[in-house]
Amino acid sequence: MKMHPDQLHVDEEIVRHLIAEQFPRWHAESVRHVAGAGTVNAIFRIGEDVAARFPLTPGDPEELAESLGKEAAAMDELAAVCPIPTPVHVAHGRPGQGYPMPWSVQTWLPGRVGTPDGLAHSADFAGDLITLIRALREADTGGGQFAGAGRGGDLRDSDEWMETCFRESTRLLPVDELRALWERFRVLPSSGPDRMTHGDLIPGNLLVDGERLTGVLDGGGFSPADPALDLVSAWHLLDRDMRSVLREGLDIGSIEWSRGAAWAFQQSMGLVWYYRDSNPEMSMLGRSTLSRILSDPEVSSGARRPTHSS
Incomplete structure (x- = not known):
C-alpha cells in the first residue's frame, strides 16, 4: 500500500538500470530493496x-537537486562532529528511465534499526x-539560526497542522485531552538560542547492536534549531x-524538557492517523510516544493515557 497519494514507484529493476546507466562502476553489484518503516525515501x-x-x-x-546538495553538505558536517558512525554522501543520481527525480547514493552502515521499546x-x-546529543549541541552553528518551517522553530507555527491532526484523530485518540495538552505546549517560552540538532531522532534513524547505539541515519537535516528538538x-x-x-546527563531544565515533549507530541500526532493503514509501524510509534507523554505527570498535567482504538 502506498503511504502517500502521489507516491512514486521505484523497484529493483529500475534501480539496476539507473545504476548501470549512471554509475557503471557499480553495474555488477547486487541491488536489494531495504524494507523498513521509512516514509521519505525508498x-x-x-x-x-x-x-x-x-x-x-x-x-x-x-529544486530537489538543490535540496539533495544541501543534505549532502549537512551529512558531511554531521559526520565531522558525530561520535557515532553516520553515513556520508557518495554521489548524486539524475532522473532516468523509470524514475523522474534526482536521487542520491551514500555509504551503508550495518546494524539493527531501533524500536520504541527494544x-x-x-x-x-x-x-x-x-x-550523541551533547556532541551535536557543542557543534558550531556558524552564527546560523533555524531557517525552516515546522519542527524546530516556533511551536505555534504548527497550529494549523495540529488542527488537521485533531480532526483526523477523532475516532483514534482522546482528542479533547490531546488538544488541551497542545494548548499548554504551544505557548512554552524559548529555552535558549538555537543549537545544532539532528532534527529527527526517531527509532528508525538509529542503529543498535546489543544495547549500544552504533549508527545515526538521515543526517541531511543537521542544522541549527530549537535545542529541545533532539529530546x-x-x-x-x-x-x-x-x-x-x-535529562540529568544533559542538565535539562523544565522548560526545555517540556519543549522536547512538545516536539515529540507534534510529530506523533501526525504519525497515528496518516500512517494508520499504509505504515502501521510508524502509526504505532506515534501511539507509543503519546502514551509516554500523557502518562508523565510533569508534562501532561494529569491528562490520561490515550486509548488504542482500532
Missing part, C-alpha cells in the same frame, strides 16, 4: 558498501544518546527512568 542497497535513496514523492527536479530500559543506550528521542525511545537519566 532505500536500495548497492553491493555491500553503499545505498541509494530515492525520494518517494514528486517535486520540481531542480532498549527503553537500557542505561547503556540512554548514555549513548546523551553522548524527542527520549520520548520515542526511553521509559520514564531512562528519560530521567538522559
Whole structure:
C-alpha cells in the first residue's frame, strides 16, 4: 500500500538500470530493496558498501537537486562532529528511465534499526544518546539560526497542522485531552538560542547492536534549531527512568524538557492517523510516544493515557 497519494514507484529493476546507466562502476553489484518503516525515501542497497535513496514523492527536479546538495553538505558536517558512525554522501543520481527525480547514493552502515521499546530500559543506550546529543549541541552553528518551517522553530507555527491532526484523530485518540495538552505546549517560552540538532531522532534513524547505539541515519537535516528538538528521542525511545537519566546527563531544565515533549507530541500526532493503514509501524510509534507523554505527570498535567482504538 502506498503511504502517500502521489507516491512514486521505484523497484529493483529500475534501480539496476539507473545504476548501470549512471554509475557503471557499480553495474555488477547486487541491488536489494531495504524494507523498513521509512516514509521519505525508498532505500536500495548497492553491493555491500553503499545505498541509494530515492525520494518517494514528486517535486520540481531542480529544486530537489538543490535540496539533495544541501543534505549532502549537512551529512558531511554531521559526520565531522558525530561520535557515532553516520553515513556520508557518495554521489548524486539524475532522473532516468523509470524514475523522474534526482536521487542520491551514500555509504551503508550495518546494524539493527531501533524500536520504541527494544532498549527503553537500557542505561547503556540512554548514555549513548546523551553522548550523541551533547556532541551535536557543542557543534558550531556558524552564527546560523533555524531557517525552516515546522519542527524546530516556533511551536505555534504548527497550529494549523495540529488542527488537521485533531480532526483526523477523532475516532483514534482522546482528542479533547490531546488538544488541551497542545494548548499548554504551544505557548512554552524559548529555552535558549538555537543549537545544532539532528532534527529527527526517531527509532528508525538509529542503529543498535546489543544495547549500544552504533549508527545515526538521515543526517541531511543537521542544522541549527530549537535545542529541545533532539529530546524527542527520549520520548520515542526511553521509559520514564531512562528519560530521567538522559535529562540529568544533559542538565535539562523544565522548560526545555517540556519543549522536547512538545516536539515529540507534534510529530506523533501526525504519525497515528496518516500512517494508520499504509505504515502501521510508524502509526504505532506515534501511539507509543503519546502514551509516554500523557502518562508523565510533569508534562501532561494529569491528562490520561490515550486509548488504542482500532
